[in-house]
Amino acid sequence: MKTTFFFLISAIALQAQNGLRDIPDPDPGKQEAAFNLPEGMEINLFASDPMISKPVQMNWDSEGRLWLVSSGMYPHIVPGAEENDQLLVLEDTNGDGVADKRTVFADDLHIPTAVLPMDGGVYVANSTEILFLKDTDGDLVADERRVVLSGFGTEDTHHLVHTFSQGPDGMLYFLQSIYIHSHLETPHGVRRLMGGGVWHFRPETQQAEVLSKGLVNPWGFVFDDYGQSFATDGAGGDGINFIFPRAVGVTSPGAKRVIRGLNPGQPKLCGLEILSGSHVPESLRGVMVAPDFRGHRINSYELSPKGSSYQSTQLEGFLSSAHRAFRPIDVKMGPDGAVYIADWYNPIIQHGEVDFRDKRRDHQRGRIWRVTFKDRPLVKKVKIVGAETDALLELLTSPERFQRDFAKQELRQRGKEVLPALRAWTAKQVNESALVEAMWTFQSLNVTPVKLVEKLARSSDPRFRAAALRVVYHRHHEIPKVDQMIEKAVGDENAQVRLWAVSCLAQRPSKTSVPFALRVLDQPMDETLDFALWSIVREHEREWVPLFEAGELTFKGKLKHLLFAIAALEKPLKLNGVFAGLEDGSLKGEERAGAISTIAKVGSAQDLTRLFALPGLGVVGLDALIEAKRVRKLQPDGHREKIVDFLKVQDEGVFHRAALLAGLWKVKPAFGNLKSVFFDESQNQGVRGKAAEGLRYFGGPEVIALFERAIKESSASGTRMLAVKELANLDPARAAVAAVDLLQVDDVSLNKADLLGVFLRSPKASSILAKALDGMTLPRKIAILGVQRAGTTGKPPLDLMKAFEKAGDLKPMAQQLSAGEMQAMVARVQREGDPRKGERIYRKAELQCMVCHAIGVSGGVVGPNLVSIGGSAPLDYLVTSLLNPNDKIKEGYHTTLVTTRDGNSHTGGLVSEGDQEITLRDSAGGFVKIAKADVKSKIVSPVSMMPPGLTASLREDEFVDLVRFLSELGKDGEFQVGSRPFVRNWKVLQPHARTRDLMGHLGPKIFAERFADYQWTPMGSMVGGALPADEMPKVLGRGKNRYGVARFGLDGDGEGPVILKINETQLMHLFDGEKEIPLPKKGAASIEVPAGGDGERFTVSVNSVYRTAPVLIERVEKK
């Protein structure tokens, strides 16, 4: 018997055990036993409570001591309590791999989040400040305290300024996160950073600058052996992020454009280290490791250069733990060559989502684990402090990165007196790895070794050329031939060197900076390079635009450069050069389309007139004109009536756009055309819908009367739907009664969500609909849809939600459980929940989970990626999130509510904010662009985009299974998205009459045909990688036969052949393009195919009636 969930919730027995006290055994021995280590790896406890507690960040010093900040106060000080967080120094004095000495260096800190011993003292992040603490009498206790920088925000204590590291250049690097707003006064001026980003700071000059912006909660940062920098994101899902100057990552406030990380769909990562040195097995050297703190695991990634950036591949896990309180948050290579892991140790990790005073928060424990490799000698400790300068110089070529880094730090510490020895040593080096270390040592000493930089900029290895340019980036003032160097690098054969050249130009605004930078367009581009170029064009606007406008900068013969610059700038400019290319036909294909959309984006009304007059304008041009009208309120200033000609073209795409333009421009002569199409019931609904929309834009009593007539006279519900929707836009009061009539019609072909959307745009319209619903009844599923839609608008209209509940006879939903009910629910999930059943429920279309959320790489991007939700979120959090989404909103996923001047409102996730428009992503994943000129207000709404009541249609056992499934995501086992490259993103075929009619004649090859009218919709694999045959839409065949049909492509851009490993070929057909690949009758198969192709290259069909096995295909590079 199906009973709704909210009914049953009150019926749960209250005597069940309290699942919230399911806290793991804190015994370190038990925790050690719970590690799952690959062959050859060993782990031991280096330090544990009570010797240490709550480690946040750790860094080594040149004597091999481990400095550690710890915070028992986290997440929030108790009123009147002492500020007593600590900075500890740990030592392993007898070299047995276990810390045996602890000194409290400072004990008066307030949630310290970073520590770095350097410059004879130690830098500490202390909430609003960065402090420098120093021990002056040798007892390893701070007795000097200086504020180095202040003005860091504390809006969220898990975003505070954090993650100190010393760059190879001797500077202090640090990070901050999404909610932090920092305002630093430095002797070089004020520096501000809103939201996330990476800073660098040179103590000698006290200069602090922003290197890159964005990322949600970046909490791992590392340099590789070539001086390139990378970050991980503790609240973002892109794995490793390549950090280059002026990069802007996700969620940076006001960002018009962002650059994504290298591994989309990864769990959140905290900390980052590169494995190196002789103790680490060769196969692991160079591998990046990053803690997946939610999944109790350390992940590993292998990077290889790709264009100006990198390709990052996830490897099999480094290590994992079955212990639920293991929270690895920092990882560092140690002086002995072992890998050290800071374990925050906490059964829960949530910050805002779990009460600051929640009893389950652990405030005392913490561990440092030490990973070694069997039968491999450890690294012998070398003398650094007190060593001869020559000995330190020799260490610069040590195979141990630890020794290179700390020798460099020690040399910096000794100051300029080491320069003669450094110069002499450098002169003897031939190996470029040694020269690069020498270059950095000079830089660490705040000296620019000009000759050396020039030499490395000429290296045959692009990685050294890029490293040299990074020095130029920071110290260009001190390099006499800097312009020549950069100019040469702009034309470098290596894309990453070109990226650095553009970065260097960005540091040196001049008349030539942008024209020079644009030269990178003459060689292959990629997203990273494109971003850097786009960025400099905008940043240096004041340098090049006046020259261009004055005719001094013509881009003659370089139309491509000009087009890029104009498109990037998005401001009105003289467009003669672009028009010339369009009018003489020299621009073709993508360039032509780019030129057209550029003109529409930035051109004046006269420009638009000229654009509209172009022969063969096409869909691209019409779209551009629509956008110009909507976003910039501009239209051609003459000859608009020519739009009537477009309405007569026999092309639906052209008609759609022309109909809108005719209305937007209010072209009177077109009115009759639109009207006749709208009333012509023999035409298809899409065409008539656009005609109706065009008519609506004319507005006025005549149009209102026309829609009212259609509602009254037409017997076709499709016609009435169109008329009601448009009428509701113009005058909701006149449309409301007819709208309720339509909502009552049980016809899935009517798009009721769209109709509701019109009434949800303003409080006035929603109240009108609420009144019209009074005393009426609605089908239950429509009423639920109404509540869901209304509940996800920025300001939910409560009267309308009530009206839907009443009309659909919905019982008020239990959104809050009492403590007892929650305990019982949690216990039941643990006892009875079946994660496999739960996954199938998760995948049900009506729940819409997959529309908004991804698990790993498959699914929507509206909500947070759930790949590791089970590893972090306690069960009560999951239950509450499902029942009352507004209670729990993850950072970066807040809803933005934009109210426009006409009183309408738009709700969605903020995608970008440009000079002219705001782009939101609505709850269906679509983009909504709103002209800045129309915006009255823009606020962060406290309402989640996750609809309330999604679970109302579930039975209680189904709800329990669903929660259980979510709680298993990311934990070790079946519901962890593995690193094996299964095909995970598919497009499935919706039923189409053609297949039923022609199947008998053509066979399965009919599915592979590139037939334009087929409808393909995205579908993701299950967590394990398989696509269940019975979940695919049932495409009709002859008799009882039904088929599941899916298309997929080969991700990645390898060049060699690829092997497709198929789990089971029974009743399966596979096509490469339209060509069938013969498969064995049954059993597993491996097929070799060439690389390349798009996302719809392959078509696979299975008989979903007679085959039970799911479709599981793995894509393996042929070795």
Add this chain to the structure above:
Amino acid sequence: MRQLLCFGLLLSCFAKAEEFSFRDRDTVVFLGNTFVERAQQFGYLETELALAAGVTEVRFRNLGWSGDTVFGTARSYFGTPKEGFDRLKNDLTGIKPTVVMVCYGAVAAFEGEKKKDEFIAGYGLLLDMIQGATGAREVILLSPPPAETLPAPMPEMAKQNGRLKIYRNAIRELASKRGLRFADLFGAMNGSSEGLTENGLHFGENGYAVVAPKLVEAMGLKAVSLKSEQRDGLREKIMEKNKLFFQQWRPSNETYLRLFRKHEQGQNAKELDEFDAIIVSREAEIMELKGRVMEVAQ
């Protein structure tokens, strides 16, 4: 003429005719950027002023914020400077100060003379707001302190000092136009912070120890001389109180306590009220200690 005279002859340059003095139960707000914010950590400024007030009971609230401007830029959290400005108004309305000491200009001066008019216009709006929100009997404008050129490779600050002088003059003119007192800290330090700053701009323990009495004098008050251990006992209590007030007034996790995630942690915002009683009892201790220290001194 009178202004010229007092600039030339006196360290203080109050536009009002009568001498400034504290009154019983005065509440003094310090407002400004890093110079003001960091003063609370060392306590010298407040200690010197509290001693200069004699037995009069005065309490102090430091609303300084690094990087702040007359527009409220640094206190705006997720919003526009206007929101920071409104937040400040709200803070002032709650505290109800009778005396407000305002010190802006050090940040704006970096932008040079071209931004001066904008700064003065913004300063005017700020003063309107302060007077409207608090009805304070005294709003005192302080000039920013001078910058210092430290040995290379630290930057040369002579230019900045030139700009600071221009801003100092503009602030003095603003004070005079509005009939407000002006305390010329820049002048009191003879336009030099030599040997006092840690980074060319900001003072630490030693710097504030020197600057504080100068500011007291610039206000036309008399600095009280005390043995350093007596002063430090009082100063430490003041520093502790300042820490508590900072934790209450500018709490961590503001996003969750009172901003757009308050539905998750807003229940904990009530903890902030618990600071009131703690601060009141600390202030009673400070008054009591001050009384004893002054007795000994006399």
